[in-house]
Every structure is written in C-alpha cells, then in structure tokens.
Amino acid sequence: MLEYKLIKKSKDTKARVGEIKTNHGIIKTPVFMPVGTRATVKTMTPEEVKDLGAQIILSNTYHLFLRPGPEIIEKAGGLHKFMNWHGPILTDSGGFQVFSLSANRKITEEGVTFRSHIDGSKQFLSPEVSIDVQNSLGSDIIMAFDECAPYPATYEYIEHSMNRTTRWAKRCKDHHKNTDNQALFGIVQGGMYKDLRKKSAEDLVAMDFPGYAVGGLSVGEPKDIMVDILDYTTDFLPEDKPRYLMGVGTPDYLFEAVEHGIDMADCVLPTRIARNGTAMTSVGRVIAKNGKYKEDFTSLDENCDCYTCKNYTKAYIRHLFNVNEILAYRLLSIHNIYFLTKLMENIRNAILEDRFLEYKKEFYESYGYED
Numbered sequence: 608m609l610e611y612k613l614i615k616k617s618k619d620t621k622a623r624v625g626e627i628k629t630n631h632g633i634i635k636t637p638v639f640m641p642v643g644t645r646a647t648v649k650t651m652t653p654e655e656v657k658d659l660g661a662q663i664i665l666s667n668t669y670h671l672f673l674r675p676g677p678e679i680i681e682k683a684g685g686l687h688k689f690m691n692w693h694g695p696i697l698t699d700s701g702g703f704q705v706f707s708l709s710a711n712r713k714i715t716e717e718g719v720t721f722r723s724h725i726d727g728s729k730q731f732l733s734p735e736v737s738i739d740v741q742n743s744l745g746s747d748i749i750m751a752f753d754e755c756a757p758y759p760a761t762y763e764y765i766e767h768s769m770n771r772t773t774r775w776a777k778r779c780k781d782h783h784k785n786t787d788n789q790a791l792f793g794i795v796q797g798g799m800y801k802d803l804r805k806k807s808a809e810d811l812v813a814m815d816f817p818g819y820a821v822g823g824l825s826v827g828e829p830k831d832i833m834v835d836i837l838d839y840t841t842d843f844l845p846e847d848k849p850r851y852l853m854g855v856g857t858p859d860y861l862f863e864a865v866e867h868g869i870d871m872a873d874c875v876l877p878t879r880i881a882r883n884g885t886a887m888t889s890v891g892r893v894i895a896k897n898g899k900y901k902e903d904f905t906s907l908d909e910n911c912d913c914y915t916c917k918n919y920t921k922a923y924i925r926h927l928f929n930v931n932e933i934l935a936y937r938l939l940s941i942h943n944i945y946f947l948t949k950l951m952e953n954i955r956n957a958i959l960e961d962r963f964l965e966y967k968k969e970f971y972e973s974y975g976y977e978d
C-alpha cells in the first residue's frame with residue numbers, strides 16, 4: 608500500500624519535502640524519474656541507473672501493450688523481473704501515447720480505437736484495458752486512462768474531454784482490484800481553463816485516489832500559462848498525497864514544478880538529448896558533439912563528479928559522436944541522468960535548509976536562465 612509522508616513545507620513557496628513508501632522501496636521527494644519507455648532506460652543497465660541515484664523509473668503501457676504484449680511480461684513475472692529493475696516503477700496509462708503516436712484514432716465514451724504506429728494493426732484501449740495491462744506489468748504506481756487534450760483547444764472541447772476523463776477515472780478505480788500492490792493515481796485535466804481545472808481536481812479528489820497527477824500541461828503552451836495553471840491546480844489537491852507533474856524535465860521546469868507544490872516529475876530529455884549530443888551542465892547546455900571541442904581536453908562539466916565527467920574529456924566525447932560510436936550516447940546519458948537526479952537532491956536539501964529560492968536563483972544564474 609502506497610503511503611506519503613510530508614516531512615517539511617517550505618515557508619515562502621509551495622515546495623515541500625516528503626517520502627513515498629512503495630512495495631519496492633521508499634522514494635524521497637521531490638524526485639526526478641528517468642524514463643524507460645520500452646522497459647529500458649535507453650543504453651543504460653538498471654545497475655547503472657541505480658548507481659546514478661535514480662529512485663524510480665517510468666515505463667509505458669502503450670508501447671509495452673503493442674510490444675512485447677502484457678502476456679509475455681506477466682509470464683516473465685512482471686516488469687521488475689523482466690527488466691531486472693527492483694526499485695519502484697510508475698507506468699503511464701497509454702492515453703497520451705495513443706494521441707501522440709498512433710494513427711486513425713477514434714475516441715468514444717467506451718475508449719479509443721487506433722491503428723498501431725508499428726504495424727498499422729487495429730487496436731483498442733479503454734480504462735479497463737489500461738488497468739488490466741498495468742496490472743500485468745505489476746508497476747507500483749499506475750495512472751488512470753485519460754485524454755491529454757491538445758493545446759490550444761476550445762472551452763467546449765476541454766469541458767467535454769475533461770468530464771469524460773473523470774468518468775474514465777471512475778471506471779479505472781472500479782476496475783482496479785490490486786490496490787494493495789499498485790497505487791492508482793487520478794490525472795487532473797481541464798486544459799488552460801481554471802474553472803475546468805478546479806472541477807476536474809475536485810471530482811477526482813472526491814474519489815479519493817492515493818495520489819494525483821497534473822496532466823494536460825507541457826503540451827506546447829507558453830511557460831507562464833503552464834506555471835499559472837499548475838499553481839492554481841495544486842491548491843485543490845490534498846497535502847497528504849503525492850502530486851506528479853507529467854512530461855516535464857528541463858531544469859527550469861523542475862524548479863517551477865517543485866515551487867508550485869509538485870513532488871514527482873518525469874522526462875525523456877536526459878536520454879533523448881544525450882543521443883543528440885547535448886549535455887545539461889552546471890553552466891547550461893553543452894552541444895558535446897560540436898567540432899569546437901575537437902581539442903578541448905577539459906571535463907564535460909568541471910562541477911560534476913559523475914563517471915563521465917571524472918574519466919573523459921569533451922574532445923573524446925566529441926570524437927565518439929563524430930564517428931557514431933554507441934558509447935557516446937551512454938556517456939552523455941550517464942551524465943544527464945546524474946545531473947537531473949543530483950539537481951532534485953540539491954533542491955530537496957535546499958527546501959530542508961529553508962533556502963529553496965536562493966538555490967533556484969543561484970542555479971538560474973549559473974545555468975544561464977533569466978528568472
């Protein structure tokens with residue numbers, strides 16, 4: 608059974624420190640969650656991910672539903688055993704990916720029919736199917752099946768979509784039986800309309816979920832709108848339950864999320880930009896594959912003590928990208944995952960020491976953000 612313990616509230620913001628107890632271990636929050644969409648954090652072994660300080664990883668119902676299929680993972684003894692990761696796992700419900708990846712999708716009250724982006728086969732996901740798949744995967748935290756509405760969208764579209772997502776959440780809750788081992792989070796929708804956000808949050812809180820996600824953000828809206836909607840929405844979520852902001856992950860968004868009361872955040876960025884030759888460092892982004900580093904024998908980030916920064920130079924990493932060596936992806940993924948994990952640890956300590964805003968200012972100046 609998932610339990611959240613609030614340890615400390617910041618005095619001058621909504622930032623807070625807590626712990627989430629799961630069957631696979633305790634998660635210290637705020638926490639950044641590396642993404643392992645297809646049952647792997649790309650190019651990393653689970654031991655490496657653990658050694659980098661990652662506490663919990665994400666995986667994805669939509670992808671695993673299509674390949675290898677929930678039956679195989681269930682036969683393997685569940686996702687923890689299948690991928691040899693024995694810490695907490697959170698799985699998204701598949702709704703978001705159906706809308707972002709598949710073709711010919713058709714939404715009805717029942718669920719969503721779509722064609723697989725892999726082989727074009729006709730598929731169907733619904734609240735009940737999503738819960739059954741996540742049950743087969745055995746993840747510790749599972750998400751309600753929702754529609755992440757596009758941005759921009761009319762008030763009428765968002766109102767209709769949000770109310771259907773609330774009805775789907777009820778169906779998820781009624782269908783979910785394995786409540787002792789898998790905590791089902793409701794996902795707040797409502798687009799950029801505060802009255803719809805309030806209604807979505809209040810209707811979900813009335814169903815008493817063990818945790819809540821704020822969805823429908825980080826979908827292309829301007830940052831100031833995202834922060835304003837997020838700040839408004841978290842006021843309607845219970846303080847004694849975890850809050851998860853879905854789909855963010857650059858350092859500035861992590862600071863904003865924590866400042867406005869979020870405990871958990873995920874993002875594909877660390878491994879995705881790593882494969883594109885980009886590192887997040889203490890002095891901002893470094894395009895490590897850039898030819899200007901051909902004879903730069905300094906460390907990737909002189910303020911980082913990760914394996915990559917302690918043992919290799921910019922010149923070597925740039926060389927690896929230049930000759931398309933797979934080790935290039937691994938070395939940058941190691942650094943980027945460590946960087947964000949360490950950032951969240953530093954944020955957590957700053958809250959405990961009542962200096963969150965000072966730390967945010969210090970980091971923004973060093974990273975090159977305008978506040």
Ligand SMILES: CN(C)CCSCc1cc(N)cc2c(=O)[nH]c(N)nc12
Pocket residue numbers: 642643644665666667699700701702703750753754755756794821822823824825826853854855873874875
């Ligand atoms: C691994 N991650 C990239 C996937 C997890 S986060 C995906 C995700 C991202 C965003 N921005 C919004 C939503 C949303 O509103 N609902 C759901 N179910 N998922 C979402």
Ligand SMILES: [Zn+2]
Pocket residue numbers: 907908911912913914915916917942945
């Ligand atoms: Zn490093």
